[in-house]
Amino acid sequence: MPTVISFVSTKGGVGKTTLAANLAGILADYGMRVLAIDADIQPSLSKFYPLLEQASCGLNAVITRGGSVHADSISRTIIDNLDLIYSDAPDGSLQNWLRDREDRLMIMRRAMAAPLIQPYNVVVIDTQGAVGELQKTAAMAADYMISPIKPDTLSAGEFSSGTLGMLDDLNRLADFGEKFRSGDLYALINAQERNNNARVLATVVRQKFAGHRKVRVLDTVVPSAAAYAAAATAQRPVHRYDRRPSFANSAWHVMHQLVWELFPSLKDIYVDDVIADDDPTFAPSAAEEGLA
Template identity: 40%
Template sequence: MIAVTIASTKGGVGKTTLTANFAAFLADLGQKVLMIDADPQPTLSSYFPLRLTAEGGLVQLMLDATANGVISQTEIEGLDLIYSNDPEGKLWDWIRDAVDGRVRLKHLLQRPAFANYDFIFIDTQGAVGPLQDAAVAAADLLLSPIPPELLSAREFVRGTVAMLDRLRPMAYLGAPIGPLRGVIYRKDRTTDARRIVEELRSESYLPSKGSITILDTVIPASVVYREAATFKTPVHRLQVKRRGNAPSALEILQALTAELFPHLRKPMAERAALRTEGI
């Protein structure tokens, strides 16, 4: 099982959209995937329709330390959800005050109840705090969407890097901080966007270069992501073919998967062959 936390210290950068669509793509690839909505604003919790709604959600998982009755099933085969049910943000205080608050999620996900999942995706709030700390500490891999805008790029460097440095001592509690991968998100065709991307990729612009990598895969600005959210369907199902010269959503998610998880290249190739043969 690989736990992936989608994290950024800035809100509105596309964390939930990336979480939902990446998780759904992997589920369609035949992987067993669990999404955890760790944002008090539960957008991910209602992103896809549910065919089975559990009695509890994130609060019960964290406070009761149990997986019983907290895993809902989406209508997408192989894609489950632990929904956010903490609108008042009380988990923030509990995690802050509990002895094992910031590492509990990490240790819970190592229990047998989660062993049947290939991936667990954790969506986070766009604010520094104990809940985000717990989600980051639980991850094997951190993925951060970065819009190529000056303020977003600066916040990624300043806030996200500072967060990693602050949480590195968590390793002494059995929760080492995973490597961070930044993905350029909502890139348009302006000169300014291209310049910011070049700066983000430059070694001089990124401190802690060894633990931070900007991926080659770029997710362009496109209305298809909003359309997919409106229809409550994964974006790769909505946009399979190219529009003009731009890569399709399916091609982008295939490239992102191949870059982050090379062991899935063969399953992707096999499924592509089946589609070509019309099976």
């Protein structure tokens, strides 16, 4: 069965889609088979990478078929090894549909058990920054969740009250048995500015969750950098876009750090060791594009 990673937060704009797309992109470059699922009713992960083959259906079919996954719901992106279930229910109808289903929390988890999903090594699910049934079913399907957090006071507070509240809600359902328990939550400090204030706040976030049973703050810190938005505009994974090997904070290094922390068996292996350097889909470095 694939490892299922859901990006969640009750706050919008913290970097869920950016990090989900880039994690999916770098894992695909490691040669893993990766499926990205856009479970945000406002499709943004769906548009992150160009499609090679667009399926006739997307998330709507997967959910309303009760969590069965057919080939007509899986699109192929231009990135080798990276497939997509796109979001196609922008009007909120899916949230309403789920609300009426008694098995709503289990629908995405059921989808993860579908035969077509089994060949994937990793499934990355992006969700909307709010509380809703779609987010909950995505949370319940996850082996673990990643919740990006921007080190400012507002989102540190929102993180603990909102995201942890959602986690508590889900775990309360554990009364129904172990299978209802949602995965652990990894907080990932994202878009950290290079100033003292941001560093202090990041330390506060770490202290706040030190020793927490269900929450781990990842060691990897994603700095605030123009490359993340620029790579998204270019529809490329950021590790291909900003490949400065001598700069510790380049997206190349940061994304590798993240992978090594999440998948320790890949430690010290770079995608270059797996993919030939002359792969034509590899973008020129940021320096070459004058971005560095």
